[in-house]
Amino acid sequence: xxxxxxxxxxxxxxxxxxxxxxxxxxxxxxxxxxxxxxxxxxxxxxxxxxxxxxxxxxxxxxxxxxxxxxxxxxxxxxxxxxxxxxxxxxxxxxxxxxxxxxxxxxxxxxxxxxxxxxxxxxxxxxxxxxxxxxxxxxxxxxxxxxxxxxxxxxxxxxxxxxxxxxxxxxxxxxxxxxxxxxxxxxxxxxxxxxxxxxxxxxxxxxxxxxxxxxxxxxxxxxxxxxxxxxxxxxxxxxxxxxxxxxxxxxxxxxxxxxxxxxxxxxxxxxxxxxxxxxxxxxxxxxxxxxxxxxxxxxxxxxxxxxxxxxxxxxxxxxxxxxxxxxxxxxxxxxxxxxxxxxxxxxxxxxxxxxxxxxxxxxxxxxxxxxxx
Amino acid sequence: xxxxxxxxxxxxxxxxxxxxxxxxxxxxxxxxxxxxxxxxxxxxxxxxxxxxxxxxxxxxxxxxxxxxxxxxxxxxxxxxxxxxxxxxxxxxxxxxxxxxxxxxxxxxxxxxxxxxxxxxxxxxxxxxxxxxxxxxxxxxxxxxxxxxxxxxxxxxxxxxxxxxxxxxxxxxxxxxxxxxxxxxxxxxxxxxxxxxxxxxxxxxxxxxxxxxxxxxxxxxxxxxxxxxxxxxxxxxxxxxxxxxxxxxxxxxxxxxxxxxxxxxxxxxxxxxxxxxxxxxxxxxxxxxx
Numbered sequence: 001x002x003x004x005x006x007x008x009x010x011x012x013x014x015x016x017x018x019x020x021x022x023x024x025x026x027x028x029x030x031x032x033x034x035x036x037x038x039x040x041x042x043x044x045x046x047x048x049x050x051x052x053x054x055x056x057x058x059x060x061x062x063x064x065x066x067x068x069x070x071x072x073x074x075x076x077x078x079x080x081x082x083x084x085x086x087x088x089x090x091x092x093x094x095x096x097x098x099x100x101x102x103x104x105x106x107x108x109x110x111x112x113x114x115x116x117x118x119x120x121x122x123x124x125x126x127x128x129x130x131x132x133x134x135x136x137x138x139x140x141x142x143x144x145x146x147x148x149x150x151x152x153x154x155x156x157x158x159x160x161x162x163x164x165x166x167x168x169x170x171x172x173x174x175x176x177x178x179x180x181x182x183x184x185x186x187x188x189x190x191x192x193x194x195x196x197x198x199x200x201x202x203x204x205x206x207x208x209x210x211x212x213x214x215x216x217x218x219x220x221x222x223x224x225x226x227x228x229x230x231x232x233x234x235x236x237x238x239x240x241x242x243x244x245x246x247x248x249x250x251x252x253x254x255x256x257x258x259x260x261x262x263x264x265x266x267x268x269x270x271x272x273x274x275x276x277x278x279x280x281x282x283x284x285x286x287x288x289x290x291x292x293x294x295x296x297x298x299x300x301x302x303x304x305x306x307x308x309x310x311x312x313x314x315x316x317x318x319x320x321x322x323x324x325x326x327x328x329x330x331x332x333x334x335x336x337x338x339x340x341x342x343x344x345x346x347x348x349x350x351x352x353x354x355x356x357x358x359x360x361x362x363x364x365x366x367x368x369x370x371x372x
Numbered sequence: 373x374x375x376x377x378x379x380x381x382x383x384x385x386x387x388x389x390x391x392x393x394x395x396x397x398x399x400x401x402x403x404x405x406x407x408x409x410x411x412x413x414x415x416x417x418x419x420x421x422x423x424x425x426x427x428x429x430x431x432x433x434x435x436x437x438x439x440x441x442x443x444x445x446x447x448x449x450x451x452x453x454x455x456x457x458x459x460x461x462x463x464x465x466x467x468x469x470x471x472x473x474x475x476x477x478x479x480x481x482x483x484x485x486x487x488x489x490x491x492x493x494x495x496x497x498x499x500x501x502x503x504x505x506x507x508x509x510x511x512x513x514x515x516x517x518x519x520x521x522x523x524x525x526x527x528x529x530x531x532x533x534x535x536x537x538x539x540x541x542x543x544x545x546x547x548x549x550x551x552x553x554x555x556x557x558x559x560x561x562x563x564x565x566x567x568x569x570x571x572x573x574x575x576x577x578x579x580x581x582x583x584x585x586x587x588x589x590x591x592x593x594x595x596x597x598x599x600x601x602x603x604x605x606x607x608x609x610x611x612x613x614x615x616x617x618x619x620x621x622x623x624x625x626x627x628x629x630x631x632x633x634x635x636x637x638x639x640x641x642x643x644x645x646x647x648x649x650x651x652x653x654x655x656x657x658x659x660x661x
Contacts, residue, residue, distance in 0.1 A: 045490050085490075179636060205634045212492075212586045213386070216627050217635040219378045236492035240586050243494075247504045247513050248378075268494050268587075 022100065035078035036071075036322055038313060039097035040306070041108035041118065042132075043086035047236040050262035051110045051302045055132060056081055057295040058303030059107060062310035064294060072317045077310070084118070086111035086234075087209065088180075094118035098125045104322045105129070107309045110302055112136035112153075112182035113209065119146055128327040130312070132305040135258065135279075136185035140351035145328045147347050149305050149312075151279045151356030153182065156257060157189025159358040160230065160277050164255065165197045170227040172200045176217055176241065178233045178259075179206035186232040186257050202226050207233070212240040218248045232257040235264040242270045261300060261361070261368070271363035275371065280357040281305060281341045304341035312336055312345070377510035379627050385516045385585075387623025388523035392578035393600030394607065394615035395530060396571030402547035402610035403560075403567045404460070406469040410451055410476040412597025413484075414572050415579025418444035419588035420484055422495055422580050441576045448572025451476055452565055477593065485590040495583040519581045526574055527616050533570075534612065543567060547610060602642050606649045608659030617657055621645075 040059050042052035059079055067076050080101050084090025091114065097103050098121050106122055106129040109115045115134035122129045123144050131139060131148040135156060140148040164170040173194060177187040183206065191201055202224040207214055218241070221229060231254055233241055238256060242265075245254060253275060260276035281301035291299040316330030336345040348354050361368040397411050421443035426436030455472055464472075504511040534540035546553045546563045554560050578596060579588070599622065600615075607618025622642055629641040649656065 047491050049489070049491055206636055208636060210591070211638075214635065215382050215385075216379070216630040216638070219375055219382065220631065220635075222378075223375045236587075236589065239492065239494065243586070248511050249504065249506075264491065270494075 033075070035076045036317065037078050037080055037101060037103045038310065039080045039082065039101060039103035039106045039108075041082050041084045041090070041093045041097060041106065041114065042110045042302075042306075043090070043114075044081065044083035046085040046087065047234060047264060048086040048111055048259070048262060050264060050300060051086075051133060052083065053297050054291075054300045054303040055108060055110055055306040057291045057297035057299055058306035059310050061291050061294050061303075062307040062314075066310070066314045072314050077314065079310075084109050084111065084114045086114060088113050088117045090114040091117040091121065094121045098122055098127055103127065104317070104324070105313050105327055107306055107313075108132055109134050112139065112185070113180040115139050116181040122146065126324050126328075128313070128324055128331060130309040130331070132309055133258075133302050134182075136181040137189065138185075139181075142351075143332075143349055144351065145324065147331050147351040148353060149309055149341070149345060150281075151353050151358075153185045153257075154189055155356045156277055156279065156358060157186045158193045160186075160255065160257070161190045161193035161197060161199070163277070163360055164228055164230065165194060165199050168228060168253070170199065172202050172224075172226050174203035174221040174224055174226040174229045175201060175205075176203070176214065176221065176229065176231050176233065177206050178209050178237055180209050180234070182257070182259065183232050183234070190230060190232070207237060207241075209234055209237060211237060213244075214241050215244050215248070218244045218250065221245075222248055222250050226252060228253050228255060230255055232259070234259050235262055239265060239268040239270060242274055243268075246270065255360075263298075263300070266363065266367075272365070273363065275360060275362045277358055277360050280359050282343075284340065287340050301341070304339075308336070308339040308341045308345065311339070375631070377508045379631055381507070381510040381512050381516075383624040383627040384520055384620070385512070385623070386627060387620035388520045389578060389582055389585075389596070389619075390599045390603045390622055391523040391616045391619035392526060392574050392581070393596050394603035394619045395527060395612050396574035396578075397597075397600050398604040398607070398610055398612055398615040399530065399543075399567055399574075400571040401604070402612075403543060403550070403564050404456070404469070405550075406456075406466040407473070407601070408456075408571075409470065409473040409597065410448075410480070411473075411571065411575050411600070412593035413477045413480045414444045414448050414575035414593070415582065415596050416481065416484055416588065416590060416593040417447050418576030418579035419495065419583035419592065420488055420590075421576070422583060423488070423493060423588060426495065427493075437580055440580050441573055444576025444579065445569055445572045447480070448568050448575065449565060452568040457561065457564070477597075481590050481593060488590070490590055492587050492589045494587040495580075513585070515581065515584045519585060522577055522581060523616075523619075526577070527612070530570065530574075530612055539563075539566070599642060602646045604656075605646060606656055608656030611656070611658045614656055614658035621657075 042055040044052040063077050082093035084093040110133035112134045126145050128145045133150045135150050135153045137152050137154040140146050177183040203221050255275040258278040261278050265271045283301050283304050288299050316327050320326035320330050339345050346354050360371040362371050400408050418440045421440030422436045425431045425439045504513045542558050542563050546560050550560050603619035603622045604615045608614030626638050626641050630638050
């Protein structure tokens with residue numbers, strides 16, 4: 001055996017051994033002592049970074065309050081933050097949380113595209129998971145460990161259709177949606193409901209999440225002469241599309257979905273007059289001030305969702321321990337009225353939020369104003 | 373139908389953007405005979421350069437643009453000096469250079485994301501733009517007019533340089549056969565360096581104009597590069613007029629095609645055309661057999 005061969009064998013041993021060691025890590029599925037690890041999967045970078053920041057800030061505030069009050073039965077909460085970048089490749093964040101960090105419970109994801117890919121991982125490991133923003137219909141699935149503390153888009157799409165038809169009097173609508181879990185879900189519900197009400201869909205096309213040039217679609221839409229354009233797009237594509245609509249001289253109202261509520265839209269400078277729907281989540285000034293004082297972040301509605309999710313976990317674990325099945329049962333039986341985000345949080349058999357209300361906002365002078 | 377002028381304008385706009393990338397790419401290929409994938413990231417460098425100088429430092433628009441182009445040119449030239457040239461002097465194959473350029477592309481892209489974050493940013497706020505113009509029933513913005521003008525002006529300049537100056541002659545000689553050019557006494561090393569300068573400038577301009585028109589993000593280089601490469605190939609690899617022709621052809625096919633079929637298929641159209649050309653006429657429209 002010459003030196004070269006020995007080197008290869010050493011490398012192989014290190015790689016295989018290291019891998020085995022890493023994966024076996026903490027061998028118990030959930031440790032019974034020491035800090036309770038709760039994973040948070042959110043977009044800390046990328047086009048939806050403002051949502052991830054708010055999620056992180058809300059969770060940190062809840063963690064601080066819980067730990068300062070003595071933790072959960074004496075055990076401190078330890079948060080493990082992973083960046084899922086709001087795209088399907090972010091599934092690696094979930095992999096790490098479930099398989100490497102072996103967290104007791106998970107908060108997130110925020111983005112539907114990630115959720116679609118990541119949820120099966122948590123589901124098959126039976127780790128309790130509360131979605132805080134991923135709203136594509138059907139994500140929470142059937143009775144299992146997956147819950148959603150943000151209403152499903154089955155509601156949002158319907159609400160948007162009804163708002164456009166009844167409140168804005170639109171009869172002919174063009175739809176440009178982002179081709180991912182969220183956009184496809186919203187579009188399906190919207191189109192179905194709008195047609196049910198008697199409206200006409202003049203144009204219905206999707207664009208990939210990373211496409212920025214939609215000029216041809218804009219020209220086609222302009223040519224169909226709609227009353228309103230429904231644009232459930234993600235922030236990056238949405239900004240480009242809004243700009244191109246305005247440049248093309250499309251002057252009918254543009255209304256998007258809750259992906260438009262982040263800072264990104266305002267910071268782009270093209271937001272004037274753009275409307276969007278979002279679930280009614282309470283984000284009181286008092287709460288926002290607390291979050292800002294702790295983290296410096298201007299919280300959007302994802303913060304109260306993350307805050308409540310952590311508090312809910314802590315409450316259940318205090319009573320029933322950290323065993324996954326017990327936590328899931330606790331979530332199923334939950335009627336939580338001490339939350340910041342909603343007056344009452346309870347989940348139906350599928351894990352979806354039982355109650356939901358929506359609001360419509362319009363951007364004026366760089367600020368979102370409530371319209372309905 | 374009032375939509376036809378708009379489609380034509382959209383095609384010209386898209387074609388101009390692709391042309392800027394394709395011309396630089398083709399020019400560099402003609403003298404070095406390898407696919408420089410790092411060409412794409414220079415567009416991002418240009419765009420972010422303007423962002424840095426214009427939005428972060430607050431310098432006047434034209435200064436920021438000039439500095440942006442300068443940075444892109446510098447990075448491109450440095451890549452040639454520090455990465456590609458040493459590899460070439462070791463007689464590395466075109467494949468090795470391609471992989472090296474891919475590495476450079478990825479590394480620089482990641483660096484940009486590290487420095488500036490990976491979200492989508494717009495350059496437009498630093499422009500005091502007017503409202504879009506209407507020409508024969510189609511709308512076009514001032515940035516887009518500049519884009520088209522720049523592409524055409526760049527083509528004319530590069531073509532004049534290549535055809536009318538002695539430097540251009542030297543470039544064409546090197547493109548023809550590098551070995552013979554060296555024998556004849558041409559300092560091909562310097563020639564290639566200067567070619568990279570020109571090519572990188574064009575790429576930087578493409579990135580900057582695209583940034584003004586749509587926006588910038590670290591990954592903006594790849595789509596631009598791909599379209600530029602397709603345009604260069606179908607127009608004839610190594611031919612600058614070919615690159616221009618290919619780019620406008622591509623722009624038209626995409627935009628006219630998407631009129632009839634859903635917009636999501638735009639890229640499918642481009643790549644289908646590429647495959648068609650590679651099968652039937654691999655040397656492109658203006659390429660030589």
